[in-house]
Amino acid sequence: MENKTETLKKLDDNHIDDHVETEIQDCLNRRNPKCFFTYAGAGSGKTRSLVNTLNYIKDNFGTELNTHSKQVAVITYTNAACDEILSRVEYSSIFFVSTIHSFLWTVICPYQHDIKTWVKSNIQRKIEETEAAEAKGRKGTKTSDERLSKIISYKKRLEKIDSVRKFSYNPNGENVGYDSLDHADVIKMGSEFIENRITLQKVLISQFPILLIDECQDTKKELVDALLEVYKNYESKIVIGMFGDTMQKIYLDGKDNLADCIPDNWIKPTKVMNHRSSARIVQLANSIRILVDDKMQQPRSDSLDGTVHLFIADSSSEKIEIEENVAIHMSELTQDLEWKNTEKYQSLILEHHMAARRLGFSRLFLPLYKNKKLAQSVLDGSLPEARIFSQMIFPVIDAELKCNKFEVTKIIKQYSPLLCKETFQKTQSNQLKCLQTASQAVQLLCDLYRKGDSLCIELLREVKRTEIFNVSERLSKLLGEDFVTGEDAQLDSLYQALSVPVDEMRKYCLYAEGLTSFATHQGVKGLEYPRVMVIMDDAEAAGFLFSYEKLFGAKEMSDTDRENESKGNDSSISRTRRLFYVACTRARDSLALVAYTQDKEAVKQAAIQNKWFLESEISLI
Secondary structure (H helix, E strand, O other): OOOOHHHHHHHOOHHHHHHHHHHHHHHHOOOOOOOEEEEEEOOOOOOHHHHHHHHHHHHHHHHHHHHOOOOEEEOOOOOOHHHHHHHHHOOOEEEEEEEEEHHHHHHOOHHHHHHHHHHHHHHHHHHHHHHHHHHHHHOOOOHHHHHHHHHHHHHHHHHHOOOOOOOOOOOOOOOOOOOOOOOOHHHHHHHHHHHOOOOHHHHHHHHHEEEEEEOHHHHHHHHHHHHHHHHHHHHOOOOOEEEEEEOOOOOOEOOOOHHOOOOOEOOEEEEEEEEEOOOOHHHHHHHHHHHOOOOOEOOOOOOOEEEEEEEEEOOOOOHHHHHHHHHHHHHHHOOOHHHHHHHHHEEOOOOOOHHHHOOOHHHHHHHHHHHHHHHHHHOOOOOOOHHHHHHHHHHHHHHHHHOOOHHHHHHHHHHOHOOOOHHHHOOOOOOHHHHHHEEHHHOOOOOOOOOOEEEEEHHHHHHHOOOOOOOHHHHHHHHOOOOOOOOOHHHHHHHHHOOEEEHHHHHHHHHHOOOOEEEOOOOOOOOOEEEEEEEEHHHHHOOOOOOHHHHOOOOOOOHHHHHHHHHHOOOOOHHHHHHHHHHHHOEEEEEEEEEEEEOHHHHHHHHHHHOOHHHHHHEEO
């Protein structure tokens, strides 16, 4: 039996990482500031350490920062992460918390003349590169037509640039128009400005003497290089603090071998405790990671034993049925009835279209996903033609069907042009009459929705007819009587996607808002769930960046894979290993892994030989 001393030691081990925050605080000493890179593996409390650091700064340096109009910049990966951090520091004004894109735009926005010069030069470079490619390429092909179209577009924009008085940029949506900058341009331009302009570096460190980067392993490589240049020039005047885990790098635009690029004199605190996962899941994570580095973790003394199980199925299986049976098996294996409730476990898929098929919105998703100009907005949930449903149409219909007149009025007052001041002045109507008109429009919209088989485009036509909500210029063209297919590929894709039952749009909106039990392996970084099912299916994913078949030995490595591995470069296998680690470490209590393959025995043997799973933890189905 374990004695009292051993028990107390184990409990004390749960605080084994407490020194990390003390080390970070020492780096903030104004007389001897130091930069730092904090290794914080899965479930180690990285965000907690970041927030504790911010609160320490607020308590000790907040008054001084406010007095001198300085701020602490915190760069993180998503808007959701920004909101979480801000709420946990009580929205203190000394903190400027933003995404990478927002941060860079804030830094460069005042330099409009420099932006114009850069944009003109960049467009000219694109014209020259595209013309060179066209000169070498085959004429009369689809690719050639696309190149010629790009050249015309670039030249038109170049002609308009001189007339632009001020460039605009929206980091959270589409950027259209000659005066708009796209996301890639802001990253490239902003990083170049910071890296190469001493004056801007001085302004930066004057405004932000402390700059903290969350998820640094996936921070754009251009920005990391720029900040390292700032550090080289102003080592004693800025504290750069990075929080992250190189094993959780899953995006290609992060800096490769980041740990090797950190200067030797930076402080490098390391967190070793995993507060999230059960002991067995931590053990699995360590066995995945051991081939990469020595950053092993330990579970809490009070963690559950936990369960992991690998299910190996043929690629040609009926996958939805397989996954339903896996959940039932996990319920029996863990004696946890929640596995039988699809809303109580999280399924992680490789690509969004896999979720679209399982959730039933493929006919809406695929036409948009296949269009290069629409793909990103449908992936990140910013597509305007979907947001009008998620923000206006569905909320007002739901409120009306629930007889919640207060909520209906709130929505139409917020969004409807029928109730704006201009409408009152133009129609000389009173507010009550306009409200009645809007209410009638809502009722007509609900009547159409109640039919049950209405198409998305039919609801949009009703919205446009009654003017209950504004529609975009693009959507207005699509809904116009003179619209014909075959003239604009983007509109054709939208028309096809919107010619589906409204139910598909509702399913897509729920998925885009993270309100379903499906998410991608990449999209759940930083999140946790009590029960996780990781679905590994290269064939259905149809991608080339990741390959579970190669990782599990069911498919031969390519010559390129071998060459990359021999040179220490990133490869499909190293990327997949990191993705595998991220996906597995989302689970708190129990973890099911479903591997679809053409060689079940090879996958089983690889899983055993790599010491990822015991034979008793593997089922061939």
